[in-house]
Structures are given as structure tokens and as C-alpha cells.
Amino acid sequence: PLVLGIESSCDETGVGIVRGRELLANEVASSVDLHVRFGGVVPEVASRAHLSAMVPALERAVAAADIDLRQLDAVAVTAGPGLMGALLVGISSAKALATYLNKPLYGVNHLVGHVAVDLLEDGELPMPSVALLVSGGHTSLLHVTDMTRSITEVGSTIDDAAGEAYDKVARLLGLAYPGGPVIDKLAADGDPGAIAFPRGLTARRDMEQHRFDFSFSGLKTAVARWVELRRLEGKDIPVADVCASFQEAVCDVLTRKAVDAARHFDVDTMLLGGGVAANSRLRTLLEERTAAVGIELRRPRPALCTDNGAMIAAIGSEVVRAGVAPSSLDFSANPGLPVSTVVV
Ligand code: ATP
Numbered sequence: 406p407l408v409l410g411i412e413s414s415c416d417e418t419g420v421g422i423v424r425g426r427e428l429l430a431n432e433v434a435s436s437v438d439l440h441v442r443f444g445g446v447v448p449e450v451a452s453r454a455h456l457s458a459m460v461p462a463l464e465r466a467v468a469a470a471d472i473d474l475r476q477l478d479a480v481a482v483t484a485g486p487g488l489m490g491a492l493l494v495g496i497s498s499a500k501a502l503a504t505y506l507n508k509p510l511y512g513v514n515h516l517v518g519h520v521a522v523d524l525l526e527d528g529e530l531p532m533p534s535v536a537l538l539v540s541g542g543h544t545s546l547l548h549v550t551d552m553t554r555s556i557t558e559v560g561s562t563i564d565d566a567a568g569e570a571y572d573k574v575a576r577l578l579g580l581a582y583p584g585g586p587v588i589d590k591l592a593a594d595g596d597p598g599a600i601a602f603p604r605g606l607t608a609r610r611d612m613e614q615h616r617f618d619f620s621f622s623g624l625k626t627a628v629a630r631w632v633e634l635r636r637l638e639g640k641d642i643p644v645a646d647v648c649a650s651f652q653e654a655v656c657d658v659l660t661r662k663a664v665d666a667a668r669h670f671d672v673d674t675m676l677l678g679g680g681v682a683a684n685s686r687l688r689t690l691l692e693e694r695t696a697a698v699g700i701e702l703r704r705p706r707p708a709l710c711t712d713n714g715a716m717i718a719a720i721g722s723e724v725v726r727a728g729v730a731p732s733s734l735d736f737s738a739n740p741g742l743p744v745s746t747v748v749v
């Protein structure tokens with residue numbers, strides 16, 4: 406099917422177009438520059454930016470894909486999770502488009518989009534599989550038995566998301582927002598073994614209770630304390646070493662628990678998704694650790710890991726193909742949509 410997907414859950418306005426699992430267009434406009442001085446996304450600012458970016462992104466996507474909108478089989482849009490006002494801009498646009506074209510509309514789950522986007526790169530996903538979803542708002546391990554109907558969250562963060570930890574640590578080091586890409590880059594010149602930061606929820610007692618869950622707020626506090634102490638001692642902060650050691654702690658825990666889950670559920674394939682999946686250390690360490698136990702790792706290219714419209718078109722295409730019923734036109738945004746709901 407030819408499907409157009411609209412994404413507006415946070416600060417990226419995305420319009421993607423796919424035919425089946427072939428990517429035809431992926432236009433992304435980010436309002437991140439408007440949020441930099443606030444050190445985080447300002448919801449009102451993001452909503453307004455979506456309003457002005459949406460139609461131009463749509464026009465660019467249609468031109469890039471070289472299609473006629475009337476050829477579309479369906480329109481898909483992020484229904485949640487995300488920021489209420491931001492989601493509403495995409496949903497209103499999608500409803501207007503689908504109504505005007507008289508095409509079915511699918512309100513889809515953003516997190517499942519982060520998983521489905523891999524199909525555009527690597528084709529059919531062997532089932533069942535385990536997905537490690539790491540983004541600004543979420544850090545979860547998912548057991549996927551049917552992408553369009555059955556995704557079960559088997560573990561998640563009990564406090565901060567991995568991306569959130571990156572952003573907060575960047576902030577306390579005085580680095581730019583968003584922190585993920587900045588820390589990733591600085592870490593390349595640092596020693597990951599320089600500072601022994603804690604690995605949350607990996608002690609034996611924690612593993613009994615929280616086998617596939619994550620915790621990153623203790624790590625963030627440990628970094629803050631370490632930096633504070635250095636400053637009190639009047640010493641310089643070895644920023645690259647702090648970044649590399651922090652990153653190593655995050656990636657060590659994420660990859661250990663992901664491999665543990667894959668073995669527990671006896672799957673042959675693991676999928677890495679979400680904005681933090683763009684992280685260079687996470688990509689290589691997970692590749693090493695999955696390869697060591699004979700699990701095939703699938704990781705979309707970094708540009709498809711961060712928020713975009715192609716991921717929404719991708720899950721839209723899958724649900725159309727699977728014969729899932731479209732959403733009724735009166736659905737609204739759901740900021741807390743659970744990953745188990747693929748289509749609203
Ligand atoms: P969610 O998908 O949970 O709703 P979101 O849409 O805000 O959250 P994404 O766009 O998927 O999140 O990811 C953004 C996050 O990814 C930010 O926290 C950012 O710091 C992080 N990130 C992006 N690139 C990298 C990188 N190279 N290394 C580490 N983190 C990164």
C-alpha cells in the first residue's frame with residue numbers, strides 16, 4: 406500500500422511516504438533550535454512550530470516521492486504518546502487530509518513506529534523478537550510477537566529514560582541541548598574506564614525484582630556528585646572522560662539487559678529503536694554482545710532512529726497490509742498511549 410505518515414509528537418514535524426516497505430520520502434523539520442536556550446522542549450513553542458512546518462513538509466514529501474496524493478491508500482498519524490498540543494497539530498492535519506482525499510485514517514502508536522521503521526531497511530522481522538526501545542521519553546524492552554497486534558512491554562525504566570539521562574548529564578556539564586549527540590561525540594575522545602559510575606538495577610537483588618527494568622536517575626546523580634566534588638576541589642572537569650564513562654554505564658546496562666531478555670524469550674533477532682539508538686557506542690556494544698550469543702541485531706540508520714514521518718508511514722503500511730480496521734475520525738491525542746495499543 407501507498408501510505409503517508411505524519412509525526413508531530415515532540416519537536417520534529419515529519420512527513421514520510423512509503424510504498425509497502427519501500428521508503429519514498431522522509432521530510433523532517435525540527436524546532437530544536439527554538440528550544441536550545443530553554444534546555445528542553447517547550448510544549449507551546451513546539452506546537453506553534455508544527456503549525457508552520459506541517460504544510461511545507463507535506464509539500465516537500467509529496468514532491469520527493471513524486472506521487473499524486475489521490476493515489477494514497479491511507480494516511481497514518483501519531484496518536485500518542487507525546488505532547489498533547491504537538492500531537493493535536495499532526496492529528497488535525499491528518500484528519501483534514503484523509504477527509505479531503507476520502508482515504509482511511511490510522512491513528513498509530515509512536516513507539517511502535519520506532520520499531521516498524523526497521524522494516525524499511527531490513528525487511529520482514531522474524532517473529533517473535535525482542536526490541537530495545539530507547540528514546541527521550543521511553544526506555545523499554547518489548548517482546549514482539551506480531552507487530553500490528555501484539556507487542557508486550559516486559560521491562561521499562563522506573564525513573565528517567567536513557568535519552569533524558571543524556572540530556573540531564575549534558576546540562577550539568579554545561580553542554581548543549583539535546584545532550585545525546587553532544588555526549589556521543591565528546592565521549593569518542595574520552596576513556597570509558599576513567600570513572601566507575603553505577604550500573605542501575607544490576608545488583609543481584611535488583612535483578613530478582615527488576616530483571617528487565619532500568620534506572621538512570623542514580624547514575625545521573627552520581628555524575629552530578631562527581632562533578633561537584635571536582636569543582637569543590639578546584640580541579641578541572643575532564644569532560645571527555647566523564648562523557649565516555651557515563652555513556653559506558655548507560656550502554657553497559659542497556660545491552661546486558663537486552664541480551665538477557667532476548668535469551669529469556671528465546672528469540673533469534675533483536676531490534677534497536679528510538680532516538681538513543683543513534684548512539685555510536687550503543688550500536689557497537691549491542692552488536693558485539695548480540696553476536697557473541699548468536700542473536701541477529703537489526704538497527705536502522707541513525708536518521709531513521711530519531712523522530713520522523715517515515716516510521717509512522719511504516720507502521721501505517723503494516724496495519725493496512727494486515728487488514729486492521731482504520732481509526733474512527735473522532736479520535737483524539739493520547740499523551741500516555743501504551744505500547745500495547747498499535748492503532749487507536
Ligand atoms: P519518545 O520517542 O519517547 O516519545 P522523543 O520522541 O522525544 O521521545 P526521540 O526523538 O526518539 O525521542 O529521541 C530523542 C532523544 O534521543 C534525546 O534525548 C536525545 O538526546 C537522544 N539522542 C539522539 N541522538 C543521540 C545519540 N547519538 N546518543 C545518545 N542519545 C541520543
Ligand code: MG
Nearest residue numbers: 415416417712
Ligand atoms: Mg526530538
Ligand code: FE
Nearest residue numbers: 540679680712
Ligand atoms: Fe520518538
